[in-house]
Amino acid sequence: MADTLLDIRGLKTWFKTDDGMVRAVDGVDLHIDRGETVGVVGESGCGKTVTARSVLKLIDMPPGRFEGGQILWQGRDLIPLDQDEMNKIRAREIAIVFQEPMTSLNPVYTVGDQIAEVIALHQKLNRKQAMDGAAEMLRLVNIPNAQRRVHDYPHQFSGGMRQRVMIAMALSCQPKLLIADEPTTALDVTIQAQILELMQEMKERFGMAIMLITHAMGVVAETCQRVTVMYAGKVVEEAPVEALFGNPRHPYTQGLIRSIPRVDRAAEKKQRLEAIPGTVPSLLEPPPGCRFADRCKYVTDICVRGMPPLKEVGPGHYVRCVL
Amino acid sequence: MSRQYIIRRVLIALPSLLGISIVLFTVLAMAPGDPFGELATNPNIPPEVRLALRAKFGLDDPILSRYLHWLFAMLQGDWGFSFVSRMNVDTLILQRLPTTLIVIGSSQLLAILVALPVGVLAATRPYSLFDQIANTLAFIGFSLPTFFTGLLLILVFSVQLDWLPFVYRADISATGWQFYWEHIKQSIMPVTVLGLFQGASLVRYVRSSVLDVIRLDYVTTARSKGIGERKVITKHVVRNALIPVVTLVALQMPIVFGGAIVTEQIFRVPGIGSLLISAMLANDTPVVMAVTFVFAALVVLCNLIADILYGWLDPRIAFR
């Protein structure tokens, strides 16, 4: 465990709303070791983005609050830290790339300014040196004409290129962990591949760990070493990637994998596209038992009565299920 | 920001000016009776002069030629003659315009200096006590008509406390610092009245704009870079929030000019606002027309300045 960078234990991030407390993240355990890529998958609303933002404490703290748990970064709990101390960790140790490249960059400053800002903040460089660093980062992420484009504004870049800029910005201080929150969801299919390839390249170059949040199973299969599956605010399965795809133990994970459209299978067997029936339970008053119970094929009485604990079913493979 | 953009905005301003001149002239032409009737009843004007004036103003010509005649005269700086004040209208206006501009300018400056920090602070602590008080004070501020505030200030500071003079005198017989100090003392109240009135509505606009911007994604990105909250607000939020505020301030200029007229009346500031009122009371039509036109032109100018500022603040605009 000496190589564990991030260790989230029992994290609970809740939100106060007019209708009650929304338990977006309700007891989540997650860990990321040095240099590994961990995928966090689940459908919209399962709590993966909130988990990611909780790590860097980017949640608005009225309505949001930490109801319990710890976020250990290299052994140190981040939750009690104040903003000044968090700011030393942000971008320098842990960086984040968001989902929407079109709105994630400030429209009134040049791209170079925004990257240089981060560089100058964490390394005491003057303006020219920081701008040079910014141009270098743009070159690194394969933006053509970097020296000239460093003076351009975000609206002069396409969506895919803006995402590259975001990545450049996030990596400019060589953080140990990059949190990528659905980095390609808002992009065209062809661009998605390029961005993922870029991230892989950067990872190899800087030796950093990646927390890749996505709802695309195919991406996970290609790029991650371990996978955590979340559902309704809780972790339901965690495994090395081969174990997850080869032997998914939780019915939800099985449903996820089965519902990936496969042209080859359909051609052979003319199967219907499988979907998981039902809808996600309310996060306002979650049921006391397993939250997947009402949609599960194998549901039993035990499932509904109490929340199953996370149990180990193989090396590094954990499942929250009674089966 | 490109020179092209500036030129384009200037070119757009010209038709507005033309449009306003047409509106004003049409209003004048439609007015019943003889607006130059004062000239007719003024016994000091011999009949030949009156006839010559009628010919000069082309009062008996078809309307289009009257308009063009008037327009060219205005453009050449010939704005007519005021019989009441016995001088050329353009001289009269130029004499009094600087005072109005200084009062309006200082009051706008005051308004911005007050509204910007208060609005930003209120927005960063929404629904806090500070926010609620600021909001309520803002409402009170723009619900108080300027003439009432002016009277109240006079009542307190001139009548009761006797700290400030309430009659403006342009001919102060003092030199050096004393001169400036006297001028400042007598400007404090009119500038404050106008400034606080405008500042009150600005506070709400700034607050609303900052609230809109602070929720946007790029602000979260800025925070994720480890920038302190204060810098996030002053560098990333404020500049973006100012963009719509600039437009709103420009749109409010017509109202500010109205307030200036009232303030000049109350405090007897010798600007073009009080000139307009006295000209109306004396039936001095050329002055009335000219001053109205000057006000309209000032509004167009303010819109132009706002457009240019907007282009400077928001790089996306100037590239179109």
Next chain:
Amino acid sequence: MAGLTPASLSAEAPVAASPPVETRQKARFSPWQEAWRRFRRHKLAVASGIVLLLIVAAILIGPLLWRLPINEIDFGSKLEGPTWAHPLGTDDLGQDVLARLLYGGRISLAVGLAAMLVAITVGVLVGALAGMSSGYVDAILMWLADLFLSLPQLPLLLLLIYLFRDALKTAFGPEGGVFALIVVVIGGLRWMPAARLVRAQFLSLREKEFVEAARALGASKPRQVIRHILPNALGPVIVAGTIDVAAAIIAESTLSFLGLGFPPDIPTWGRVLFDAKDYLDIAPHWALFPGAAIFFTVLSINFIGDGLRDALDPRRVI
């Protein structure tokens, strides 16, 4: 977005389409009830509603109860402060200030409401016209709106009154003429915001599905407009209308204060201030009461407008 081949990296997770947070069923409340509920949360707006109701009641019923005439001249008791006989004091002719304010209030409020109606009517018509027709009718109307927005309101108001007052006086009598002129001019210079709102509503809804559906079912254009598009614009237009009333009251008071509004014998609140402003040192009460009347009326209207905006056009902050 998602490809349908296995090699695509973006093979999607399950097809369970569901809102991430299920809200409790609130189908019971109609949108108007919801709006009323939101309005009630805005305490200042509710308080202002009560204040305004009191002011209006005072103005309507007051003169029936407080029967001192507004122009009974009595030099014996001139410039007196508040007493039991004259609760708001007297002016320089010994006239009772309370009676004059109650009478003047009717005029101020009437001007406010009438001007607002003019502004909203013209605005909605122009906005609807611009929104329904595209192309150059729309462009012309919007250019006109921009032009009107650039006109300096008070100077133009003064100009129009200066030029047309005498003619209207002979046509409609002194009060009627000035009333008509002020209402038309104030209203006529304030139609632009309402027009913009209605036009925006048209432009955004014109292509929306439910309007297209109505069109497909054969609904004629007027029907589409009235039943489907206008109701959605109602909220912001009501808010704009409220602000118009306050602005009109201030405009009329300003005119009267400059001595260029209603004839001198009509004691609108602005006119009383005009008379009182030279007596600030000896009889401040004479100016304070009408000023306070204008202030409280406008303030409550503004707060109500704010409450209406929260109720009809909410933007959640937190």
